[in-house]
Amino acid sequence: MSFVKNARFLAARGARLAQSRAYSDEMKLTFAAANKTFYDATVVRQIDVPSFSGAFGILAKHVPTLAVLKPGVVQVVENDGKTTKYFVSSGSVTVNEDSSVQVLAEEAHNVADIDVSEARQLLSKYQSQLSSAGDDKVCPLGLTQPELSAHSSDRFFVAGQGRGCHCR
Helix, strand or coil: CHHHHHHHHHHHHHHHHHHHCCCCCCEEEEEEECCCEEEEEEEEEEEEECECCCCEEECCCCCCEEEEECCEEEEEEECCCCEEEEEECCEEEEECCCCEEEEEECCEEEHHHCCHHHHHHHHHHHHHHHHHHCCCCECCCCCEHHHHHHHCCCCCCCCCCCCCCCCC
């Protein structure tokens, strides 16, 4: 008899938990950086984010998640199908049970607004400053020469946009 009683209890508990989950068919995105708010609880179709645990896409009803953003491109697909890409330096992404998503970046810029030639000049300038300073010196971005060399292709360049630097 206690088996039947426990089974009923667990079934009722599971049903209550399923009802309490507030999964939504819409996904509301809040995406902001210190310099600008790009989306404020705006309904979007999909978000693709680069994280240290791997790049992943987010749709409505995504499992709740917390991840650390790595430098790269965040892609937002709006409900009308329009796709916009943003370069982020770092930050966090939070996916909640109600299908709301918060992307908080330390620095973010629309990829279309990045001046590729200026970015290349700045990267070259930082690399030459570090070359003359030695391995133990740090550039204005907080990186040593080996770190700058190692990251110049992924941290400071935007894939798919002529490889432009994000630093100023």
